[in-house]
Amino acid sequence: MTEINIKKIIDSAVNGNEFPFNRFFEDTFKKLLPKLTALTNSKDDAQDVFITSMHKFWERFVIKQEEPPLNSIAYIYMMCRNAWLHKKRQPWNSVILVDNNAYSLNKAKNDVLITEQEKTDIENDISLKHKALSIAINELCDKCKKLIEAELDNNIKLKDLQQEMGYNNYQALVQAKYNCKKRLVKKVTEALINLKKNNS
Amino acid sequence: MIPEKDLDLITRFFDLDLSYEELKEFEKRILLDIKFRERCEAYKAANDIVNTTYPDKDKLVRAEKWKTLLKDKETTIATKKTPWKWVGAIAAGFIITFFIWQLNSTFQEPDLNKLIASSWNKKIGLDFNTIRSTKKDSLKSLVSSAYSTYSDMNYQSTINLLSDYKADTIYYEDVLLLRALSFYKKEDSDTALKTLDTLSKYHTGKKSKVANWYKGLIYLEQGDIKTAEKFIELPKHKTKELKLRE
Structure with missing residues (x-):
């Protein structure tokens, strides 16, 4: 896949024609399948990580319209490796090192039942996350809030909002929505850390 | 912070x-x-x-579409290929109705996507099962190999295999078709359309309808519905299929 070809494919997608991108999707999967199966030892997992990676690829190069990589196939494979790590290894859930001693954070496999305390902790955790979300969404500007909340209203079509909100084209609106969501995630992260600090 | x-x-x-x-x-x-x-x-x-x-609705729709694409690919490889008989299909006498759609017409994009994808998956004209390679016929063997590389998505190999194939030789219609589709898969739609044009006007008339079918599909995929409709007919109802224009 030459640089010019991937640019053409991405431009088509940006302009609303997803067919070349779909073909690129199929061709790339076929090319990477042997490597991905070797990485994950499972065709289903290979498919899973590939789709996850292609979503991220779409976000970066079609929505955000960043400069595409020189070797898109190699880049996608790198993303798949990242995705596989996320899926299976979850490093922060496994082990911590304290004074060079390793402590496993995973519960033993035979501890199936959760205690009442654990139930309460889980509920508190959920409540804290929703509180953080509520704080963060109110810190967003009105435009961002409207873009994000429009997704929840089945009566609102994003394409109709484009002119109303002053975007040159639909793609600009999609990009703005993406940036707003990223901003929201960062704000929720900060709010969550602050709430946990205050609770401890 | x-x-x-x-x-x-x-x-x-x-x-x-x-x-x-x-x-x-x-x-x-x-x-x-x-x-x-x-x-x-x-x-x-x-x-x-x-x-x-x-949740991102576009992302959810796209995820389903991609899963279907990968599933369809598996199904196509796994199932036995049935040769498509154009004569039989036309003789079946589908009722052909005609409708002109704008790009933002009542056809929702997912429906058009599905129609086009399923039309490509029919692999019309690619009846290479009827060409059995034999030791006695090296040309048949060559074309059969080209069909195999095309099916394996090695489009450049297909093009290379058939690059020196002489015009007016037996199976030349298959050669033109494979070349055209391989060029299209390699994003060279201009060469693909020119080759399909040659095939549609080829004096034997074999695969001229197939050439028109693919010309229609290519124009449709490129969003040029007006030109596509010179070759294929868009169905009135979502449940119907694309048909070759007679």
Whole structure:
């Protein structure tokens, strides 16, 4: 896949024609399948990580319209490796090192039942996350809030909002929505850390 | 406040943007740096709650489409190929109705996508099962090999195999078709359409309808519905299929 070809494919997608991108999707999967199966030892997992990676690829190069990589196939494979790590290894859930001693954070496999305390902790955790979300969404500007909340209203079509909100084209609106969501995630992260600090 | 550098690294981790070396460093840091791990956990929790509360509808639709594409690919490889008989299909006497649609017409994009994808999957004209390679006929063997490389998506190999095939030789119609479709799959739609044009006007008339069918599909995929409709007919109802224009 030459640089010019991937640019053409991405431009088509940006302009609303997803067919070349779909073909690129199929061709790339076929090319990477042997490597991905070797990485994950499972065709289903290979498919899973590939789709996850292609979503991220779409976000970066079609929505955000960043400069595409020189070797898109190699880049996608790198993303798949990242995705596989996320899926299976979850490093922060496994082990911590304290004074060079390793402590496993995973519960033993035979501890199936959760205690009442654990139930309460889980509920508190959920409540804290929703509180953080509520704080963060109110810190967003009105435009961002409207873009994000429009997704929840089945009566609102994003394409109709484009002119109303002053975007040159639909793609600009999609990009703005993406940036707003990223901003929201960062704000929720900060709010969550602050709430946990205050609770401890 | 999370340091900007950490936030950037964590964001890139969740965007699957770390190189192999960066990933190794990231993992080490997660294990050793409790504060950093807590920041990662907070970002993950934030990401999850935002995407659960405000799901991206376009992304969900695209995910389903992609899963279907991969499933269809598996099914096509696994099932036995049935040669398509144009004469039989036309003789079946489908009722052909005609409708002109604008690009933002009543056809919802997912329906058009599905129609086009299923039309390509029919592999009309690619009845290479009827061409059996024999030791006595090297040309048949060559064309059969070209069909195989095309099916395996090695389009450049198909083009290379058939590059010296002489015009007016037996099976030349198959050669033109395979060349055209291979060029299209390699994003060279101009050459593909020119080759299909040659095939549609070829004096034997074999596969001229097939050539028109693919011309229609290519124009449709490119969004040029007006030109596509010179060759194929868009169905009035969503449940019907694309048909060759007679």
